[in-house]
Amino acid sequence: MGLKDLPEKAYIPLGRRGMEAFRLRECMKCGNEKEDDLQLLDRQDVTEKEGKNLLNIKTYKIKCNKCGTIYKIIIKSLYVEEQTEENRLVSAVHYWENGEEQWLGVF
Numbered sequence: 001m002g003l004k005d006l007p008e009k010a011y012i013p014l015g016r017r018g019m020e021a022f023r024l025r026e027c028m029k030c031g032n033e034k035e036d037d038l039q040l041l042d043r044q045d046v047t048e049k050e051g052k053n054l055l056n057i058k059t060y061k062i063k064c065n066k067c068g069t070i071y072k073i074i075i076k077s078l079y080v081e082e083q084t085e086e087n088r089l090v091s092a093v094h095y096w097e098n099g100e101e102q103w104l105g106v107f
Protein backbone atom coordinates (compact mmCIF):
# COMPACT_ATOMS: atom_id res chain seq x y z
CA MET A 1 0.00 0.00 0.00
CA GLY A 2 1.25 3.44 -0.83
CA LEU A 3 0.03 6.92 -1.43
CA LYS A 4 -0.27 6.30 -5.16
CA ASP A 5 -4.03 6.69 -5.36
CA LEU A 6 -4.04 9.87 -3.33
CA PRO A 7 -4.46 12.78 -5.76
CA GLU A 8 -1.25 14.77 -6.15
CA LYS A 9 -2.80 18.16 -5.67
CA ALA A 10 -5.81 19.94 -4.28
CA TYR A 11 -6.79 23.59 -4.52
CA ILE A 12 -7.71 26.34 -2.13
CA PRO A 13 -10.26 28.69 -3.69
CA LEU A 14 -9.17 32.31 -3.26
CA GLY A 15 -12.39 33.97 -4.38
CA ARG A 16 -11.75 36.30 -7.29
CA ARG A 17 -8.03 35.58 -7.24
CA GLY A 18 -8.63 32.04 -8.43
CA MET A 19 -7.17 28.91 -6.90
CA GLU A 20 -3.97 28.02 -5.17
CA ALA A 21 -2.66 24.49 -5.59
CA PHE A 22 -1.09 22.54 -2.76
CA ARG A 23 0.46 19.11 -2.65
CA LEU A 24 -1.40 16.31 -0.90
CA ARG A 25 1.50 13.87 -0.90
CA GLU A 26 3.50 15.74 1.66
CA CYS A 27 3.38 16.09 5.42
CA MET A 28 1.14 19.04 6.30
CA LYS A 29 3.17 19.56 9.44
CA CYS A 30 6.82 19.59 8.39
CA GLY A 31 6.51 19.73 4.60
CA ASN A 32 8.31 16.42 4.12
CA GLU A 33 7.56 15.38 0.57
CA LYS A 34 9.59 12.18 0.35
CA GLU A 35 6.87 9.63 -0.31
CA ASP A 36 9.03 6.87 1.14
CA ASP A 37 8.87 8.64 4.51
CA LEU A 38 5.10 8.95 4.44
CA GLN A 39 3.68 5.71 5.70
CA LEU A 40 0.10 4.79 4.90
CA LEU A 41 -1.27 3.20 8.09
CA ASP A 42 -4.85 2.72 7.01
CA ARG A 43 -7.17 3.46 4.13
CA GLN A 44 -10.95 3.44 4.18
CA ASP A 45 -13.34 3.83 1.31
CA VAL A 46 -17.04 4.21 2.09
CA THR A 47 -19.92 5.21 -0.17
CA GLU A 48 -23.29 6.33 1.12
CA LYS A 49 -26.45 7.19 -0.73
CA GLU A 50 -27.70 10.74 -0.32
CA GLY A 51 -30.97 10.91 -2.19
CA LYS A 52 -30.04 10.86 -5.87
CA ASN A 53 -26.41 11.45 -5.10
CA LEU A 54 -23.62 9.32 -3.78
CA LEU A 55 -21.21 10.51 -1.16
CA ASN A 56 -17.88 8.73 -1.24
CA ILE A 57 -15.50 9.19 1.64
CA LYS A 58 -11.90 8.10 1.33
CA THR A 59 -9.76 8.30 4.43
CA TYR A 60 -5.99 7.99 4.34
CA LYS A 61 -4.29 7.66 7.70
CA ILE A 62 -0.68 8.66 7.27
CA LYS A 63 2.35 8.75 9.49
CA CYS A 64 5.21 11.05 8.67
CA ASN A 65 8.37 9.20 9.62
CA LYS A 66 10.33 12.44 9.69
CA CYS A 67 8.38 14.40 12.33
CA GLY A 68 6.27 11.54 13.73
CA THR A 69 2.92 13.23 13.10
CA ILE A 70 -0.04 10.95 12.45
CA TYR A 71 -2.75 12.61 10.41
CA LYS A 72 -5.57 11.80 8.04
CA ILE A 73 -6.44 13.15 4.66
CA ILE A 74 -10.17 12.77 4.15
CA ILE A 75 -11.63 13.20 0.68
CA LYS A 76 -15.38 13.60 0.40
CA SER A 77 -16.65 13.35 -3.16
CA LEU A 78 -20.17 13.89 -4.35
CA TYR A 79 -21.42 12.04 -7.41
CA VAL A 80 -24.67 12.27 -9.34
CA GLU A 81 -26.28 8.85 -9.54
CA GLU A 82 -23.18 6.91 -10.52
CA GLN A 83 -19.69 6.87 -9.08
CA THR A 84 -17.74 7.73 -12.21
CA GLU A 85 -15.33 10.59 -12.85
CA GLU A 86 -17.78 12.23 -15.30
CA ASN A 87 -20.47 12.22 -12.63
CA ARG A 88 -18.27 13.71 -9.94
CA LEU A 89 -19.56 17.08 -8.78
CA VAL A 90 -16.90 18.10 -6.30
CA SER A 91 -14.37 16.65 -3.91
CA ALA A 92 -13.66 18.32 -0.61
CA VAL A 93 -10.37 17.63 1.13
CA HIS A 94 -10.20 17.63 4.91
CA TYR A 95 -7.25 17.32 7.24
CA TRP A 96 -7.52 15.49 10.54
CA GLU A 97 -5.09 15.56 13.41
CA ASN A 98 -5.65 14.80 17.10
CA GLY A 99 -9.41 14.51 16.68
CA GLU A 100 -9.74 17.85 14.98
CA GLU A 101 -10.86 18.04 11.40
CA GLN A 102 -10.47 21.04 9.17
CA TRP A 103 -11.34 21.80 5.59
CA LEU A 104 -8.33 22.16 3.33
CA GLY A 105 -9.58 22.64 -0.18
CA VAL A 106 -11.16 21.05 -3.22
CA PHE A 107 -10.26 19.37 -6.47
Ligand SMILES: [Zn+2]
Nearest residue numbers: 027030064067
Ligand atom coordinates in the same frame (compact mmCIF):
# COMPACT_ATOMS: atom_id res chain seq x y z
ZN1 LIG B 1 6.23 15.53 8.97
